[in-house]
Amino acid sequence: MRYFYFLIVFILVACKSALVSDVSKNSDAIFTYKVDESSVNETLKTLSSNEMQGREAGTAGINKAADYLIERLKEYNVKPYFKTYRDTLTNFKGTTFNIVGVIEGNDPILKEEFIILGAHYDHIGIAKEGIDGDFINNGANDDASGVTAVAELAKYFGTHKTNKRSVLIAFFTAEETGLLGSFHLADKLKKSNFNLYTMLNFEMIGVPMTADYTAYITGFSKSNMAAKINEYSGTKLVGYLPMEFQYQLFLRSDNYPFYQEFNVPSQTVCTFDFTNFDYYHHVKDEFEVMDIPHMTNFIQDILPVVEKMTNSKSKEIKLK
Numbered sequence: 346m347r348y349f350y351f352l353i354v355f356i357l358v359a360c361k362s363a364l365v366s367d368v369s370k371n372s373d374a375i376f377t378y379k380v381d382e383s384s385v386n387e388t389l390k391t392l393s394s395n396e397m398q399g400r401e402a403g404t405a406g407i408n409k410a411a412d413y414l415i416e417r418l419k420e421y422n423v424k425p426y427f428k429t430y431r432d433t434l435t436n437f438k439g440t441t442f443n444i445v446g447v448i449e450g451n452d453p454i455l456k457e458e459f460i461i462l463g464a465h466y467d468h469i470g471i472a473k474e475g476i477d478g479d480f481i482n483n484g485a486n487d488d489a490s491g492v493t494a495v496a497e498l499a500k501y502f503g504t505h506k507t508n509k510r511s512v513l514i515a516f517f518t519a520e521e522t523g524l525l526g527s528f529h530l531a532d533k534l535k536k537s538n539f540n541l542y543t544m545l546n547f548e549m550i551g552v553p554m555t556a557d558y559t560a561y562i563t564g565f566s567k568s569n570m571a572a573k574i575n576e577y578s579g580t581k582l583v584g585y586l587p588m589e590f591q592y593q594l595f596l597r598s599d600n601y602p603f604y605q606e607f608n609v610p611s612q613t614v615c616t617f618d619f620t621n622f623d624y625y626h627h628v629k630d631e632f633e634v635m636d637i638p639h640m641t642n643f644i645q646d647i648l649p650v651v652e653k654m655t656n657s658k659s660k661e662i663k664l665k
């Protein structure tokens with residue numbers, strides 16, 4: 346009986362070390378995939394075109410953006426998470442929807458845990474007062490740039506399937522009317538016992554900041570997210586911007602409802618630092634003033650980081 350007990354312990358230890366070595370093997374792999382700058386350019390240009398009429402939630406313009414994003418997800422082999430890609434809001438006057446896709450994890454156990462990658466695809470629509478005859482708030486930086494980053498991540502994971510955890514791709518609507526899309530989705534997922542590991546949201550990454558890091562994260566001190574991102578990256582990819590705390594940016598984008606509902610690290614990465622872009626909620630927030638090489642480099646740098654997030658041991662990223 347005693348020998349039997351020792352045998353069980355031995356098997357358990359052997360299984361555990363096999364699991365650990367498997368995890369580290371994957372995260373040490375050399376990352377050779379290259380983000381295609383022309384693809385970044387194309388997505389950003391389309392979403393911020395005049396045809397989309399400023400992508401105000403509930404209008405025909407944003408619905409064109411939705412159609413475009415759904416086509417991209419299909420092309421990238423990202424499946425709808427619900428019955429269709431459209432997740433219609435129950436907290437909005439009128440009709441508008443998030444676009445939600447999933448890339449199922451390739452590990453039988455870890456696939457039950459999810460990482461949400463999000464960005465809002467709505468903006469503020471048509472301006473009451475134009476400038477030089479331009480009335481369309483194209484919202485290239487806010488937040489077609491973040492949507493473009495998430496679309497590139499969807500493309501990579503959808504076509505490579507390297508993620509052990511499942512990845513939920515969420516393009517939110519009605520962020521500009523009070524985070525309505527993300528509040529709706531967080532509530533709905535919570536009610537279905539969704540197992541959320543962490544949420545990473547992308548906001549205004551279209552222009553570079555002057556700092557010894559590329560981007561800052563909101564709610565810096567709430568978790569070890571920044572430290573883990575830099576560890577996975579091997580560089581100082583993200584840092585702390587005092588203004589994010591001063592302006593409480595953690596509460597002001599689509600990461601927040603997921604933090605509130607699930608009490609897990611849910612944060613926004615951003616490269617808008619209040620000094621590097623004059624056109625916040627302005628008709629001149631247009632494709633032409635975006636820095637495509639900067640965006641491409643940032644997406645290139647964050648991609649292997651997100652891959653490591655999907656494949657790391659449980660609870661590596663945690664609240665403080």
Ligand SMILES: [Zn+2]
Pocket residue numbers: 465487488520548549
């Ligand atoms: Zn925004």
